[in-house]
Amino acid sequence: MTTAAPAGSRALPHPARTEIRLESVLHALSDPVRLRVVRELAADGGELPCSHFDLPVTKSTTTHHFRVLRESGVVRQVYRGTAKMNGLRRDDLDALFPGLLDSVLAAARRQADAG
Amino acid sequence: MTTAAPAGSRALPHPARTEIRLESVLHALSDPVRLRVVRELAADGGELPCSHFDLPVTKSTTTHHFRVLRESGVVRQVYRGTAKMNGLRRDDLDALFPGLLDSVLAAARRQADAG
DNA sequence: GCCGTTGTTTGACAGTCGACGTACTACGGT
């Protein structure tokens, strides 16, 4: 009754680089909570656990948002002990859509500053 | 009986430049039909009537999509006789979010070519 | 072995979205 994934390294499905769709990425980034997560990940540059983010939503909603980000190809998630680490898929996104992520991040920063 | 707008020039509400929200723009661009419209508008550079677009949806759905694009600040719409002309708000978008529109368009082109 | 921390799952719920058809309005020509 292992669910299909071997215990000890719960598997997380990610789209391959070629499967990443622009529409899905834009949709993932169009939510304020998710955009904020992406900004923090970009600012950090490395990997951050879900628990690092102090989001104005419950745990289950947080799980949901991270799943949308992962399934759209925006973040990569891996388990490290009990924590789930999140990293931006900068390499893949920059290869597929050069400049897109940077201009979205710049736009978000600008809008936040003007706020 | 006039609905509030003087006859002869039906008014269409547009967000002012400062009211345009990044999240709304990304959401507007995350739909395949709308992204396609935006690409055609960008390729043309000028104004095109709704009837120019041969979209795989009905007229009423087309109206809906153009409204989303207008209300998010992506396109500007004006009536010209019985036609409703649509133009990209390049000036406003470029001023608010430099490079964003271009990288989205480049990404869309790239994805379409690879498709 | 037990507990706390971390995250998942499930089910519910209200709201939005994209799509449709039908009925309607607005304008330009004939």
Added chain:
DNA sequence: ACCGTAGTACGTCGACTGTCAAACAACGGC
């Protein structure tokens, strides 16, 4: 005055979204 073309408004429908609470699972340490 009439018709045709262009687009709108309204109501509906099913699917998806964002949110929550409550119960559960996995791992690390004590």
